[in-house]
Amino acid sequence: MSGFFSSRWVEAPEYVTEAEATELARGFRAAGVAAGLVGGGRPDVGVLVSDEPDTVSAARFTTNARVGAPVVVSRDARTDALRAVAANAGHSNVGDGRRGLDTALAMQALTAEALGVEPDQVAVASTGVIGTELPRDPVLAGLREACAGLGSDAAAFSEAILTSDRSPKRACLDVALSGGTVRLSAQAKGAGMISPRYATTFCFVQTDARLEPETVELLTGVCVKRSFDRISVDGQLSTSDTVVVQAGGASGVAVEPESRDELAFGEALDALLRQLALAVVADGEGCERIGRVVVRGRPDTVEPVARSVANSPLVKTALNGADPNFGRILQAAGQAWPSGEAFVVDLEIEGRQVVSAGDAVELDPAEQEGMARSFAADEVEFEITVPGEGGETEVFFSDLSEGYVRFNSAYTS
Amino acid sequence: MSGFFSSRWVEAPEYVTEAEATELARGFRAAGVAAGLVGGGRPDVGVLVSDEPDTVSAARFTTNARVGAPVVVSRDARTDALRAVAANAGHSNVGDGRRGLDTALAMQALTAEALGVEPDQVAVASTGVIGTELPRDPVLAGLREACAGLGSDAAAFSEAILTSDRSPKRACLDVALSGGTVRLSAQAKGAGMISPRYATTFCFVQTDARLEPETVELLTGVCVKRSFDRISVDGQLSTSDTVVVQAGGASGVAVEPESRDELAFGEALDALLRQLALAVVADGEGCERIGRVVVRGRPDTVEPVARSVANSPLVKTALNGADPNFGRILQAAGQAWPSGEAFVVDLEIEGRQVVSAGDAVELDPAEQEGMARSFAADEVEFEITVPGEGGETEVFFSDLSEGYVRFNSAYTS
Numbered sequence: 001m002s003g004f005f006s007s008r009w010v011e012a013p014e015y016v017t018e019a020e021a022t023e024l025a026r027g028f029r030a031a032g033v034a035a036g037l038v039g040g041g042r043p044d045v046g047v048l049v050s051d052e053p054d055t056v057s058a059a060r061f062t063t064n065a066r067v068g069a070p071v072v073v074s075r076d077a078r079t080d081a082l083r084a085v086a087a088n089a090g091h092s093n094v095g096d097g098r099r100g101l102d103t104a105l106a107m108q109a110l111t112a113e114a115l116g117v118e119p120d121q122v123a124v125a126s127t128g129v130i131g132t133e134l135p136r137d138p139v140l141a142g143l144r145e146a147c148a149g150l151g152s153d154a155a156a157f158s159e160a161i162l163t164s165d166r167s168p169k170r171a172c173l174d175v176a177l178s179g180g181t182v183r184l185s186a187q188a189k190g191a192g193m194i195s196p197r198y199a200t201t202f203c204f205v206q207t208d209a210r211l212e213p214e215t216v217e218l219l220t221g222v223c224v225k226r227s228f229d230r231i232s233v234d235g236q237l238s239t240s241d242t243v244v245v246q247a248g249g250a251s252g253v254a255v256e257p258e259s260r261d262e263l264a265f266g267e268a269l270d271a272l273l274r275q276l277a278l279a280v281v282a283d284g285e286g287c288e289r290i291g292r293v294v295v296r297g298r299p300d301t302v303e304p305v306a307r308s309v310a311n312s313p314l315v316k317t318a319l320n321g322a323d324p325n326f327g328r329i330l331q332a333a334g335q336a337w338p339s340g341e342a343f344v345v346d347l348e349i350e351g352r353q354v355v356s357a358g359d360a361v362e363l364d365p366a367e368q369e370g371m372a373r374s375f376a377a378d379e380v381e382f383e384i385t386v387p388g389e390g391g392e393t394e395v396f397f398s399d400l401s402e403g404y405v406r407f408n409s410a411y412t413s
Numbered sequence: 414m415s416g417f418f419s420s421r422w423v424e425a426p427e428y429v430t431e432a433e434a435t436e437l438a439r440g441f442r443a444a445g446v447a448a449g450l451v452g453g454g455r456p457d458v459g460v461l462v463s464d465e466p467d468t469v470s471a472a473r474f475t476t477n478a479r480v481g482a483p484v485v486v487s488r489d490a491r492t493d494a495l496r497a498v499a500a501n502a503g504h505s506n507v508g509d510g511r512r513g514l515d516t517a518l519a520m521q522a523l524t525a526e527a528l529g530v531e532p533d534q535v536a537v538a539s540t541g542v543i544g545t546e547l548p549r550d551p552v553l554a555g556l557r558e559a560c561a562g563l564g565s566d567a568a569a570f571s572e573a574i575l576t577s578d579r580s581p582k583r584a585c586l587d588v589a590l591s592g593g594t595v596r597l598s599a600q601a602k603g604a605g606m607i608s609p610r611y612a613t614t615f616c617f618v619q620t621d622a623r624l625e626p627e628t629v630e631l632l633t634g635v636c637v638k639r640s641f642d643r644i645s646v647d648g649q650l651s652t653s654d655t656v657v658v659q660a661g662g663a664s665g666v667a668v669e670p671e672s673r674d675e676l677a678f679g680e681a682l683d684a685l686l687r688q689l690a691l692a693v694v695a696d697g698e699g700c701e702r703i704g705r706v707v708v709r710g711r712p713d714t715v716e717p718v719a720r721s722v723a724n725s726p727l728v729k730t731a732l733n734g735a736d737p738n739f740g741r742i743l744q745a746a747g748q749a750w751p752s753g754e755a756f757v758v759d760l761e762i763e764g765r766q767v768v769s770a771g772d773a774v775e776l777d778p779a780e781q782e783g784m785a786r787s788f789a790a791d792e793v794e795f796e797i798t799v800p801g802e803g804g805e806t807e808v809f810f811s812d813l814s815e816g817y818v819r820f821n822s823a824y825t826s
Contacts, residue, residue: 327543
C-alpha cells in the first residue's frame with residue numbers, strides 16, 4: 001500500500017486496495033473542460049454524473065451564515081437523491097445577488113437537461129473569487145461541453161475544481177466486502193479558507209455499492225465529522241464548502257444497515273476522507289509542515305482549546321520554523337480556557353513530556369535534541385491534557401509560512 | 414500638536430499639550446538598567462516609583478487562564494495603593510513553577526525594601542520568552558541597581574520593558590484643568606501576542622493629579638476598555654498583560670468625583686491610552702498598515718463579528734497587499750454570525766459603500782481606483798452593518814506580513 005495513504009495518522013483497512021487515482025466507481029462518468037474562467041487553458045468547469053436512476057446520496061454544506069448562491073441552490077435540491085454535480089473554479093458566485101442566484105439555477109437547469117435528470121437532482125458548486133460575477137455564458141458553455149464529453153476518467157474533473165491547490169486530491173479504492181468488492185472514488189479541493197464545521201471544502205465521493213439512503217446519510221455525517229471537520233489551514237470558514245457522497249449500486253453488492261459490511265465500508269470511507277482532509281491541510285496555502293493536536297479533559301473545553309492551538313499564528317509560525325516552542329502552546333490553550341478557572345496542563349510533543357502540571361519539564365541536551373529533531377519532521381504531534389475528564393478531540397493544522405502571506409497578499413480570493 | 418497624537422482615530426482634547434515624551438509626572442522617579450537578560454547591553458530591568466505615600470492606583474491583568482508568576486504576585490498586591498513597579502524583559506517568568514513564583518516574590522521584596530515601601534505596594538511585570546527560567550541573580554542585581562539610580566527621566570525605564578517592539582511607546586502630557594495643570598506620563602510595550610481582553614500588554618501610567626481611589630479605578634476601567642481592549646495584532650491573548658495607573662497627587666490639583674475636571678481628565682487619559690494602543694498595533698510584529706473595523710447591529714453579535722474580521726489572516730493579508738478584497742470581509746463576518754440566521758450586511762470601506770444588503774455594489778473605474786488608493790494608506794477603515802440594532806464596537810488591527818511570519822518562525826517567545 002503506497003501512494004494515497006501517506007499519513008501515519010490514517011490507517012487504511014487491509015481489505016482496501018488502491019486503484020488508479022483518476023478512476024471512478026462503476027456507473028459514474030465525469031468530465032472537465034477549460035471554459036476560460038481561470039485562464040491558461042486549465043480545466044475550470046466539471047460535471048460528474050451517476051448513470052443509475054436509483055442513486056442515493058448525502059450532502060454537507062458550510063455553516064457560514066454568508067453562503068454562496070450555489071450552496072443556496074444545492075441545499076434546496078434533493079440531497080438524498082443527487083444524480084449529478086455541476087462545478088466550476090475561478091469565481092465562487094458569492095455576493096452577486098439575484099444575478100448570481102440566476103446563474104446557479106441556470107447551471108443546474110442546463111446540466112439536468114443535458115443529462116436527462118431532474119434539476120433538483122443536480123448539485124452546483126463554485127469556488128474562486130468572492131464578490132465578482134461568475135460569467136454566465138462561459139460557464140454554461142463549459143457545462144454543455146462537459147456533459148457532451150463524459151467518460152470513465154475523473155482526471156479532468158478533479159482538476160476543474162482546483163483553485164490555489166498545488167495538485168489534485170483524488171483517490172480510487174477497491175473495498176473487499178463479504179458480498180463482493182465495491183469501489184470508492186473521490187475528488188477534493190482545498191488550499192485556503194479552510195476551517196470547516198459540519199461541512200468541508202469541496203469533496204465529491206462516488207461508490208458503486210448499493211446503500212440505503214439512511215446509510216449514506218449516516219456514514220457521511222460520521223466520516224465528515226472525523227475528517228474535514230477536524231482540519232484547519234487558516235481558521236477561515238468558507239462560504240462555499242460542499243461535500244456530496246453518491247451511491248449508485250452498479251456493483252450489485254448491497255451493504256445492509258448494521259451489517260459487518262456496513263462497518264467495513266464505513267471504515268474505508270473514513271480512511272478515504274481522513275486522508276483527503278490531511279491532503280487538504282498539507283496542501284494549505286504555503287504549507288510546509290502539518291501538526292496534529294490532541295486535547296483530553298473536560299468535554300466542553302477540548303474543542304475550543306484544540307482550535308485555539310491549531311489557529312494560533314504563534315503556534316503555526318513556530319511549527320513553520322521547527323521551533324519546539326511550548327510556551328506558545330500553553331498561551332493559546334490558556335486563552336480558550338474559562339477565565340478564572342484553575343488551568344493545569346500536561347503537554348507532550350511527539351510522545352515526550354515537556355510540560356507537567358503547567359510547568360516546564362527540564363530536558364537534558366539529548367532530549368532537547370530529540371525534540372528538535374521530531375519538530376522538524378513533516379508531521380508533528382501535540383498531546384494536551386487539560387483539567388477534567390471524558391472529552392477528547394483532535395485537530396489537524398497547517399503551519400503559517402511566508403508563502404501563505406505572500407500568496408494571500410497578492411491573490412484576490 | 415504633533416508627534417505623539419499621530420492617528421486620525423484619536424482626538425486629543427485642546428486643553429492637552431505634549432511635553433517631552435520621556436518626562437514623568439511630578440512625584441515619580443524611574444530607572445532602567447542593563448542586567449544582561451536580553452543581551453547587547455540593552456536596558457532590560459526597570460523600576461518606577463511614586464514618592465507620595467498616599468498614592469492611589471488601579472490595575473488590570475490578562476484574562477488568559479494561564480498567567481505568569483508576576484501576574485499572580487501582582488494580582489495579590491494592593492492594586493489600589495501601588496507605589497512601585499518592578500519590571501523586566503527577556504523572560505516572562507511563565508511556566509516555571511515554584512521557582513518562578515519565588516523569583517517574582519523576591520523581585521517584589523527586594524524592590525520594596527530598597528524603596529522603603531511595603532511588598533504588597535509593588536507590582537511585578539515580566540515579558541519575554543515563556544517557559545524558561547528568569548535568572549534570579551541578574552534580575553535582582555538589576556533591580557538593586559535601578560533602585561539606586563532613580564531619576565526624573567523615564568527613557569531607560571521605557572526601553573527596559575520592550576521585547577520585539579521597534580521603538581519605545583511613551584508620552585508625557587500636560588492637562589489644563591480648572592484647578593490647575595496636571596501631568597500624565599505613560600510607558601507601554603507591545604509587538605506580539607496582542608489581543609487583550611479587559612487587560613492589556615504592558616502599560617504604566619502616572620499622574621500627579623490627586624484622585625480618589627474609586628476615580629482611578631473607574632477611569633482605568635473605562636479607558637482600558639476603549640483602548641487596549643480594542644486592539645489585536647495576532648488574536649493571541651498574552652499570559653502577562655499588565656496595566657498599572659498611579660495617581661500620586663504631587664501637583665496639589667484635586668480632581669473631584671463627578672466634576673467637570675474629572676470628565677476632562679478622563680478624556681485626556683482616554684486619548685493617551687487610545688494613542689498608545691494604536692502605537693502598539695502599528696508596531697505589531699511586521700506591521701505595515703493598520704485597520705479599524707466598526708460593526709453596528711445586534712448587540713450580542715458586533716464584538717464577535719469585529720474580532721472575526723480583525724483576526725482573519727485572509728483579511729490581514731489583503732490589508733497587507735493593499736487589496737480591497739471585500740469578499741474576505743464578508744466571509745469572516747459571516748463566520749461569526751449565528752449559523753442559520755439571516756445575514757444581510759452593508760460594508761463601507763473608507764466611507765465608500767462596496768456591499769449593499771449583502772451584494773457587491775458595482776463601482777465605476779474612478780471609484781475602484783479611489784478605493785484602491787485609500788486601501789493603500791497607512792490606516793484603513795471598514796464599517797460593517799449587520800442585522801439588528803443597538804450595538805456598536807470597533808477593533809483596531811495590524812495587517813499580516815511576511816515579516817510577522819519570518820520573525821515568529823525564527824524567534825522563541
